[in-house]
Amino acid sequence: MAASSTAAAGRPAPPLAASLRRAGRAVAVPAGSVVFAFLMGAVIVAVTGGNPFAAYQALICGGFGLLCSGGENAGLQVSNTIVFLTPLIMAGVAVALPFRAGLFNIGAEGQLIVGAIACTTVGIHFAAAPAPVLLPAVLLAGMAAGAAWAGIVGVLKALTGAHEVVTTIMLNYIAQWLLRFLIIGGPLQLHNGFSVSSPIGAGAHLSTLLPHDDKLIVFGLPASVYRVHVGLLIALLAAGTYAFLLWRSSFGYEVRAVGQSQKAARYAGMSVRRTIILTMLISGAFAGLAGAVQIAAVDHNLTDKYFSDTTGFDAIAVALLGLGTATGIVFAAILFGALHGGGAVMQSDAGISGNLVYVLQALILFSIAANFLRTLKLRLPAVGRAAGTPAAEAPAGALAGESATALADDEGLA
Amino acid sequence: MVHSGLRVVTALAAAGALLSACGGTGSPGASASKTIKVGLVTDIGGLNDKSFNHLAYVGLQKAKSDFGVQGDVTESHSGDDYVPNLTNYASKKYDLVIGVGFLMQQAVGTVSGQFPSVHFAIIDGAGTDANGTDLKHSNVESLFFKEQDAGALVGVISGVLEKDGATPKKSHKIGAVGGVSIPPVNHYIAGYKWAAKMEDPSVKVFVGYSNNFTDPAKCAGVASSQISQGADVLFQVAGGCGLGVLQSAGQAHVYSIGVDADQKDADASVIASALKRVDVATYDAIKGVKDGTFQGGALTFSLQNDGVGYQADNLQLPSDVMTAVQDVSAKIKSGALTPPADIPDPTVP
Numbered sequence: 229m230a231a232s233s234t235a236a237a238g239r240p241a242p243p244l245a246a247s248l249r250r251a252g253r254a255v256a257v258p259a260g261s262v263v264f265a266f267l268m269g270a271v272i273v274a275v276t277g278g279n280p281f282a283a284y285q286a287l288i289c290g291g292f293g294l295l296c297s298g299g300e301n302a303g304l305q306v307s308n309t310i311v312f313l314t315p316l317i318m319a320g321v322a323v324a325l326p327f328r329a330g331l332f333n334i335g336a337e338g339q340l341i342v343g344a345i346a347c348t349t350v351g352i353h354f355a356a357a358p359a360p361v362l363l364p365a366v367l368l369a370g371m372a373a374g375a376a377w378a379g380i381v382g383v384l385k386a387l388t389g390a391h392e393v394v395t396t397i398m399l400n401y402i403a404q405w406l407l408r409f410l411i412i413g414g415p416l417q418l419h420n421g422f423s424v425s426s427p428i429g430a431g432a433h434l435s436t437l438l439p440h441d442d443k444l445i446v447f448g449l450p451a452s453v454y455r456v457h458v459g460l461l462i463a464l465l466a467a468g469t470y471a472f473l474l475w476r477s478s479f480g481y482e483v484r485a486v487g488q489s490q491k492a493a494r495y496a497g498m499s500v501r502r503t504i505i506l507t508m509l510i511s512g513a514f515a516g517l518a519g520a521v522q523i524a525a526v527d528h529n530l531t532d533k534y535f536s537d538t539t540g541f542d543a544i545a546v547a548l549l550g551l552g553t554a555t556g557i558v559f560a561a562i563l564f565g566a567l568h569g570g571g572a573v574m575q576s577d578a579g580i581s582g583n584l585v586y587v588l589q590a591l592i593l594f595s596i597a598a599n600f601l602r603t604l605k606l607r608l609p610a611v612g613r614a615a616g617t618p619a620a621e622a623p624a625g626a627l628a629g630e631s632a633t634a635l636a637d638d639e640g641l642a
Numbered sequence: 643m644v645h646s647g648l649r650v651v652t653a654l655a656a657a658g659a660l661l662s663a664c665g666g667t668g669s670p671g672a673s674a675s676k677t678i679k680v681g682l683v684t685d686i687g688g689l690n691d692k693s694f695n696h697l698a699y700v701g702l703q704k705a706k707s708d709f710g711v712q713g714d715v716t717e718s719h720s721g722d723d724y725v726p727n728l729t730n731y732a733s734k735k736y737d738l739v740i741g742v743g744f745l746m747q748q749a750v751g752t753v754s755g756q757f758p759s760v761h762f763a764i765i766d767g768a769g770t771d772a773n774g775t776d777l778k779h780s781n782v783e784s785l786f787f788k789e790q791d792a793g794a795l796v797g798v799i800s801g802v803l804e805k806d807g808a809t810p811k812k813s814h815k816i817g818a819v820g821g822v823s824i825p826p827v828n829h830y831i832a833g834y835k836w837a838a839k840m841e842d843p844s845v846k847v848f849v850g851y852s853n854n855f856t857d858p859a860k861c862a863g864v865a866s867s868q869i870s871q872g873a874d875v876l877f878q879v880a881g882g883c884g885l886g887v888l889q890s891a892g893q894a895h896v897y898s899i900g901v902d903a904d905q906k907d908a909d910a911s912v913i914a915s916a917l918k919r920v921d922v923a924t925y926d927a928i929k930g931v932k933d934g935t936f937q938g939g940a941l942t943f944s945l946q947n948d949g950v951g952y953q954a955d956n957l958q959l960p961s962d963v964m965t966a967v968q969d970v971s972a973k974i975k976s977g978a979l980t981p982p983a984d985i986p987d988p989t990v991p
Binding site: 298299300301304308311312412413418419422423424426427442449450452453455526528529531532533534536537538568569571572573575576577581582583586 | 681686714715716717718719720721722723725726727729730731733734735745748753755756757772773774822824853
């Protein structure tokens with residue numbers, strides 16, 4: 229409707245320009261948040277006596293392998309970034325899908341951990357099984373465990389109305405302590421004195437894209453240092469599956485309907501309870517897959533790093549920054565993966581603490597939540613108009629940006 | 643700008659050191675013609691852990707000022723960072739890459755295999771595979787400590803104080819609170835128990851574990867239980883968790899003993915600290931690379947090479963305690979006494 233009123237106003241906009249404008253409008257909030265965060269970060273670096281240009285140059289080097297000044301290998305930096313962003317895509321989807329149904333899944337971390345535990349358990353107990361059997365088995369085990377973990381939340385929400393924020397947070401703790409028990413003195417412990425599990429069988433290893441070979445030299449380094457793995461393709465497939473489910477399936481339609489108004493969905497004859505439970509099951513499967521892929525492709529055993537892992541929490545930021553869309557999640561994951569990879573280079577090359585990365589992530593989240601851009605538009609209507617924004621705007625709310633995209637996408641489909 | 647400025651300063655300092663070295667003695671300076679580059683990767687404890695990451699950094703700083711080496715640091719924020727951080731320095735052809743802590747064993751094992759021409763050193767561990775088996779790469783130096791030597795010295799302090807009836811409760815009971823039952827922790831406790839019983843055969847030693855290295859509340863619980871059983875000197879061997887032991891001892895007005903670094907500022911109850919000189923080990927590893935004497939395999943730091951020790955803290959120790967400590971110290975150094983590495987018969991108190 230908004231689009232047609234613009235078109236009727238005189239110059240009929242060509243479809244390409246219209247969709248570009250729509251896309252521009254959609255990314256304005258996240259892009260603005262990122263710019264805001266980097267500007268504030270630069271101020272913080274400058275005020276504390278550092279050089280913001282050197283800091284960001286090193287950050288870009290560590291994230292994307294560009295503008296390197298300290299002799300870094302570009303291929304290695306890109307490879308590390310991809311390894312970091314792979315689980316973020318899958319966990320990001322696990323947060324975004326419940327968002328669409330009006331559920332806030334804080335529990336991606338717990339679901340990821342039980343996915344990792346299930347994958348490792350199967351990988352250890354059937355270590356001798358051949359790869360064509362074992363590899364799908366460990367990944368499916370991870371998905372099933374994650375789905376079950378999140379399913380508890382869905383069932384509780386649907387039957388008793390227990391708030392999913394509370395139950396997911398509690399289940400995160402249970403997952404973490406379960407892991408502690410299993411690898412410190414428990415049945416999965418490697419042997420006494422280690423806080424790691426035994427390694428999974430070779431058949432459960434998800435292969436890297438380049439051969440795992442210390443002798444083969446690629447881009448000046450042994451091929452085995454490039455850890456990019458098949459999990460990247462799985463993650464992209466997961467994002468594609470999410471988009472398909474959401475926009476091309478009747479389930480996705482129900483998820484969106486429930487998310488916008490449970491009452492309306494109920495009057496339309498949908499089962500809200502069934503939708504909530506199914507949403508959490510599928511969401512948990514995505515998070516569990518993230519954990520399973522991390523074990524099968526990178527770690528090959530459970531380690532104490534999962535006690536303090538934050539992938540599932542970073543995924544909340546990724547889902548928000550990506551506005552809950554599949555493409556958005558992939559781009560947001562690239563940004564967060566690059567920040568993760570860049571932090572270390574920033575510390576070693578520019579002497580700026582890698583903790584700046586966490587400040588940047590927090591600032592990005594903060595400014596998305598605060599929605600500065602919208603405030604700016606409300607205060608200065610001329611700014612909004614200049615960009616060709618029609619009067620009809622997104623409804624206010626914490627997820628205003630997300631609803632705006634959802635609206636735009638709906639128009640696109642109509 | 644700032645950092646290239648620093649590089650220039652470092653280079654000038656290096657050149658200065660080189661010139662003075664040549665001018666002074668005409669020593670073999672050929673191998674020092676290029677600046678040695680050292681990369682230090684901390685574990686997730688970070689540089690401000692008041693323990694071994696911090697001490698490793700202290701050692702690096704000393705090497706920088708003494709040898710004019712270039713030293714860069716990367717803190718690991720999660721276990722995911724170990725391999726990338728080590729690989730980054732190795733790929734930039736650093737001369738020595740140091741991993742701090744047992745947690746980095748597998749990462750050092752992996753990366754040292756990929757870069758056989760780069761030297762690696764690891765504190766408290768070796769370069770291992772996923773099964774924890776030492777891969778014995780010739781470019782990896784494992785820096786181990788005889789924690790039992792340091793444990794024995796503070797054990798002597800506890801034992802003599804108990805024998806003299808100079809402790810708060812005169813109970814002839816002492817305690818040790820470990821983090822997790824892993825070799826470095828048990829070495830400390832073994833030496834402590836052995837030495838205390840040697841000085842005061844009637845002493846009873848409680849040993850407990852918190853199964854945690856970071857949460858002071860967990861260690862405070864174990865400490866309270868030992869105090870309620872009568873222990874009046876408590877030795878903490880649990881890193882950040884152990885701060886809870888020191889505080890519990892302070893609240894109950896009994897004595898406590900710190901670990902790794904000098905912990906007298908953590909609580910007024912700290913009468914001594916068992917020292918593990920990670921700074922010395924780091925410094926020596928860098929010196930080895932600089933002098934060309936680096937060799938793969940285990941390098942053990944003990945009382946003999948000042949790699950471990952003790953520090954008297956918030957209590958003026960009586961002279962007979964000092965005499966006994968110096969006596970045992972000399973005997974351990976000469977080999978006349980050897981503290982056990984494993985806790986002697988844990989079932990018999």
